[in-house]
Each structure stands twice: as structure tokens, then as C-alpha cells.
Amino acid sequence: MQRVALACLLTSSLTACCGEGSHRSVASAAQPEEREAQEAEGVDLDRDGDVMHGEASYYADFFDGRKTASGDRYDPNKMTAANRTLPLGTKVRIRRVDTGASVVVTVNDRGPFGKRRRIFDLSKAAAKKLHMLERGTAQVEAVVLDMGDNHRH
Helix, strand or coil: CHHHHHHHHHHHHHCCCCHHHCCCCCCCCCCHHHHHHHHHHCCCCCCCCCEEEEEEEECCHHHCCCECCCCCECCCCCCEEECCCCCCCCEEEEEECCCCCEEEEEEEECCCCCCCCEEEEECHHHHHHCCCCCCCEEEEEEEEEECHHHCCC
């Protein structure tokens, strides 16, 4: 029983700043049918200018230096984000709905894998620009700016 309590305490402390939205890179963890279900649940954005609405969280400091799905190492000082369906390399403008603060990020990882209402995990720098470090999450609007060579037809 003490081990279970200790495990719960450790898990909650590792994700304290951003709750369930924090994650490790698990690009290959989702099975093909699970990935299809994820895409069916959300908006499958496939062109510049598409918009999504939902909640954003940000990575815990614990993930600093770990590999992302793109192969890059997570750097909390870069303007990056994780999303379940957008192609890696996509540029997205994230706007906080309640304040209007916005930031442009590049999708370089997969996630968030927690609650479905969360559509982005942001780097700490992006979250700071959106003034969401204290609360850990925010309602956002995301506009696809450039899918580059990753555009799906």
C-alpha cells in the first residue's frame, strides 16, 4: 500500500505544473487503429488556415532534453508543441481565448495523450508567452499557418 501511495505521489509531482498534459515522446506507442480513432475524434486538419479549439497544457521540466517524435531534443526555451494529428514541422498560431495572447509554435512531438480536451502540449517558453505557467492549462484556438512539405493530399 505504501508503494502505491509513493508511486502516486511521484507521478503527481512529476506532472504538477501541467497535470495530465505532460508526457514523454511516444511516437510509436499508439497502434494504427488507435491513431485512426484519435484522428476521427479531433479535427483532422489538412490545409493551411484550418482552426481547432480546445485546451493546451505544457511540458513538465522533467522532459528537458528528452527526444521528441521528430528526433529533436525537447528544449523548454524553444517555441515548440506536441499534437496528436498535425504533421511534424507544422507551424501553428496558438491564441489563448480569454486573453488574446498568442504565439507561433512548430509541432515536433506527439501528444497530449491524456484527456481528449487537451489538443496541444506546449513548450515552457510558449506557455510563458501565453501567461499560463501558474494555472498549467488554457483554452486556446489554434490556426494552422504552414504545413510545409508535410501537407497531406
